[in-house]
Amino acid sequence: xxxxxxxxxxxxxxxxxxxxxxxxxxxxxxxxxxxxxxxxxxxxxxxxxxxxxxxxxxxxxxxxxxxxxxxxxxxxxxxxxxxxxxxxxxxxxxxxxxxxxxxxxxxxxxxxxxxxxxxxxxxxxxxxx
Amino acid sequence: xxxxxxxxxxxxxxxxxxxxxxxxxxxxxxxxxxxxxxxxxxxxxxxxxxxxxxxxxxxxxxxxxxxxxxxxxxxxxxxxxxxxxxxxxxxxxxxxxxxxxxxxxxxxxxxxxxxxxxxxxxxxxxxxxxxxxxxxxxxxxxxxxxxxxxxxxxxxxxxxxxxxxxxxxxxxxxxxxxxxxxxxxxxxxxxxxxxxxxxxxxxxxxxxxxxxxxxxxxxxxxxxxxxxxxxxxxxxxxxxxxxxxxxxxxxxxxxxxxxxxxxxxxxxxxxxxxxxxxxxxxxxxxxxxxxxxxxxxxxxxxxxxxxxxxxxxxxxxxxxxxxxxxxxxxxxxxxxxxxxxxxxxxxxxxxxxxxxxxxxxxxxxxxxxxxxxxxxxxx
Numbered sequence: 001x002x003x004x005x006x007x008x009x010x011x012x013x014x015x016x017x018x019x020x021x022x023x024x025x026x027x028x029x030x031x032x033x034x035x036x037x038x039x040x041x042x043x044x045x046x047x048x049x050x051x052x053x054x055x056x057x058x059x060x061x062x063x064x065x066x067x068x069x070x071x072x073x074x075x076x077x078x079x080x081x082x083x084x085x086x087x088x089x090x091x092x093x094x095x096x097x098x099x100x101x102x103x104x105x106x107x108x109x110x111x112x113x114x115x116x117x118x119x120x121x122x123x124x125x126x127x128x129x
Numbered sequence: 130x131x132x133x134x135x136x137x138x139x140x141x142x143x144x145x146x147x148x149x150x151x152x153x154x155x156x157x158x159x160x161x162x163x164x165x166x167x168x169x170x171x172x173x174x175x176x177x178x179x180x181x182x183x184x185x186x187x188x189x190x191x192x193x194x195x196x197x198x199x200x201x202x203x204x205x206x207x208x209x210x211x212x213x214x215x216x217x218x219x220x221x222x223x224x225x226x227x228x229x230x231x232x233x234x235x236x237x238x239x240x241x242x243x244x245x246x247x248x249x250x251x252x253x254x255x256x257x258x259x260x261x262x263x264x265x266x267x268x269x270x271x272x273x274x275x276x277x278x279x280x281x282x283x284x285x286x287x288x289x290x291x292x293x294x295x296x297x298x299x300x301x302x303x304x305x306x307x308x309x310x311x312x313x314x315x316x317x318x319x320x321x322x323x324x325x326x327x328x329x330x331x332x333x334x335x336x337x338x339x340x341x342x343x344x345x346x347x348x349x350x351x352x353x354x355x356x357x358x359x360x361x362x363x364x365x366x367x368x369x370x371x372x373x374x375x376x377x378x379x380x381x382x383x384x385x386x387x388x389x390x391x392x393x394x395x396x397x398x399x400x401x402x403x404x405x406x407x408x409x410x411x412x413x414x415x416x417x418x419x420x421x422x423x424x425x426x427x428x429x430x431x432x433x434x435x436x437x438x439x440x441x442x443x444x445x446x447x448x449x450x451x452x453x454x455x456x457x458x459x460x461x462x463x464x465x466x467x468x469x470x471x472x473x474x475x476x477x478x479x480x481x482x483x484x485x486x487x488x489x490x491x492x493x494x495x496x497x498x499x500x501x502x503x504x505x506x507x508x
Contacts, residue, residue, distance in 0.1 A: 044276070045228025052233040086275040087230070091237050092244040 001030045002056040002122050006115065007046075009039045011069045012105040013061035019108030027112050028119060039063075040072040047084035047098065057097045057122045058084075059115060064102045096121060131211070133177050140208040144201035145170045151195030151205065156432055157188050160447040164188045166195045166205055173208060181215045187440040190448070191317055192432035193401040213319030223318060223439040227276060231314065231438040234272055238309045239326035241333065245307050247271045250285045255292045258303040264340045265292055265302045266354065268347035269310050270469055280476050284469040290495030291346035291372050297499070298377035302344055307334050311353040318437035328362055335367060342368040344375070346495055348398035348468045356402075371399065372495070373408035373467075382415040383498050391418045392461035393494070394452065394475070395430035396468035404428075409467050409494055416498040423455040431455065433471035434478070449478030456489050463490045465497060 008014050014035055020027070036042065039062035050058050060081065063069070077100070085095035099118050103110045137143050151166040152158050158165055164185050172180040180186070189209045196205050217223075225232050237243070250271050251257075265288070273284035295302055309331045312324035335343075345351050348371070355369040372378055391413060399405045406427045413420050425431045434441075434448035453475060456464040466472045476491050 043228045043230075045225070045230035045233065048230050048233035048237065049228075052236050083275055083278065087234060087272065090245060090247050090271055090275065091234070092246045093237075 001028065002119055003054060004028070004031045004057050004059060004115065004119060005050050005055045006031055006033045006059045006061055007039065007042055008033060008035055008061040009063060009068075010035055010037050012063035012067055012103060013039065015105045016061065016103050016107045016111040019106040020111050021108075023108050025108055025112045027115050031115055031119075038068065038070045038072060040068075040070065040076045042077060042080060044080045044083040044087065047080070048087060051088070051093065051097070057099070057118060059118050060098075060100045061111065061114075062100070062102050064104065067105075133173070133211075133215075136208065136211045137174065140204040140211070141201060142170050142173060142203050142208055145174065145203050146201065147171060148200070150198040150200070151203075154194050154198050156192060156194060156434075156448050157190055157444055161188060161444045164444075169212070170203060170205065170208065173212060177215075180212055181219050182221075183212075186212045186216060188444065190397075190432045190435055190445065192397040192435075194397075194429075194432070197401055197428050210316060210319065213317075214321050215319075217319040221319075225439050226436065226441040227438060229438075230276055231269075231272075232318070234269075234276075235310045235312070235315055235327065236323055239323060239330055241330055243307070243309075243330070247308070248304070248306060250274065250289075251304075252289060255289065256296050258301050261301055261303050262339055262341040263300075263302045264335065264338070264343050265295065265304050266311070266343045266345040266347070266350050267304060267308060268345065268350045268469065270347075273469055273473060277473050277477075280473065280480060282473050282476050284473065284493075286496035287346055287469050287472075287493040288495075290493060290497070290499040293499040294372065294378050294381060294495060295344065295375075297383075298375065298381055300344070300375060300377055303338075305334050305338065305340075309334070311347075311350045312357075313349040313353040314437040316353070316357060318439050324357075325361065328358060332358075332362060332365070340367060342370065344370050344372055346372045346467070348396040349470065352398040352402055371403070371405060373399075373405055373412065379408060379411055379415070381412075381498075382417075383500075384417040385498060385500060386417075388418050388463060388497070390421055390459075390461045391463045391465050391497075392421050392423050392456055392459045393426070394423070394433070394456070394464055394466045394471055395427060396466070396471055397430070397432050397435070399467055400430055401428055409465075412494065412498055413465065418497075421459040421461050423452075423459055425455060433466075433468070433474040435470055435474055445474075446478055446481070449474055450482060453479055453482065453486070453489065457487055461489065463492050463497065465492055465494045467494045469493070
């Protein structure tokens with residue numbers, strides 16, 4: 001079973017996970033959720049650390065552009081995301097181990113669809129180490 | 130790991146006469162009076178437990194300035210590395226710079242099954258041998274290009290320039306597609322296990338390709354492969370050469386156009402550790418540059434304020450600012466470095482520096498002297 005870390009913001013991202021739980025939707029138990037005040041506080045170092053600790057894939061779940069409760073427009077997260085993806089590529093681990101998803105608030109189905117799709121993509125032969 | 134008594138003998142720490150010359154020349158002590166190499170040695174001799182927990186052991190920039198002054202040849206940097214290993218064993222957590230990304234990358238690379246895809250930056254003009262027993266050791270420059278992209282520093286310019294010089298000098302070489310970090314910063318940060326893992330992965334790669342000789346342009350890779358691999362890996366018999374040690378390369382005269390005045394920043398590893406002072410200067414002069422020296426140069430050169438990507442603080446920044454001030458005072462157009470980390474550190478300090486300070490261009494020596502070979506890249 002692939003180990004997945006989901007970094008989510010406290011706002012729209014978390015509301016999707018909460019909605020999924022409230023509606024009784026299920027997703028694999030190997031998914032660990034880490035809640036942050038805002039996804040903009042994440043950096044490439046933290047993402048690299050996740051892989052160093054044995055995580056197979058990292059999903060970043062945040063608000064859509066202009067919906068951020070902290071007034072961020074996603075520039076920082078896009079930059080750190082692409083930096084971490086480039087590092088993964090250099091390491092030969094494939095940038096598909098990293099995914100950035102921005103959902104509308106309370107979209108529980110959307111979260112489950114994204115996380116299960118992400119896990120399936122990691123299981124496909126082209127993604128194997 | 131060794132016992133403190135063996136380390137004291139190996140590093141000759143027991144010869145320390147408490148004279149304080151080391152502290153008098155230490156660049157860290159210049160800005161932080163709490164740090165004294167003399168006291169670190171004395172603590173290690175008298176009360177090891179307090180030496181391991183002393184936060185000062187993390188302030189050392191490993192510039193070897195103290196070792197050039199010590200009359201009794203105490204190997205201070207080796208002692209610091211050992212104290213840091215013990216400190217890590219006792220649970221000290223690193224305060225990593227750049228959110229720990231360099232440390233994580235080094236650990237991720239050490240996995241034996243890692244198959245890196247690290248050659249995309251190679252320009253098509255560089256001639257590489259498919260087979261052959263000489264490898265050019267690139268270093269972590271491809272990773273630095275990604276990690277330090279905000280600074281606008283292209284660290285791969287250094288190896289690209291060095292490989293162009295080797296091509297031009299007719300020295301055949303290949304590169305290792307799965308080269309790992311040499312481990313310099315892990316061992317300096319006290320992570321011996323991490324260093325050993327990286328070393329074994331590199332050795333497997335080198336032996337698998339039948340490499341008998343390594344040429345490198347990175348001063349830290351050079352030191353680690355030449356000194357530390359010899360020390361930590363039994364049977365290490367690969368010849369390691371720095372590019373400036375090749376007479377064929379030094380003979381090249383490339384005549385850089387448009388560059389009048391440059392000043393050269395000596396890397397601590399290349400300078401104080403291997404006494405390679407004249408060769409890079411010769412390379413610059415033969416390329417037609419007018420060389421002016423900074424207030425502190427050669428064996429007195431000020432460090433770039435380096436750290437093993439950890440515990441970088443205000444003292445490191447003050448050392449860097451002082452070095453930039455010295456470079457500007459020469460009136461040179463370009464501050465030339467031979468180490469990718471020096472270039473990153475000095476560029477970082479300049480970017481964070483005062484607005485009113487004039488900016489000096491900071492360039493890699495090999496890229497600078499090889500530039501005129503690629504007309505498209507002329508500035």
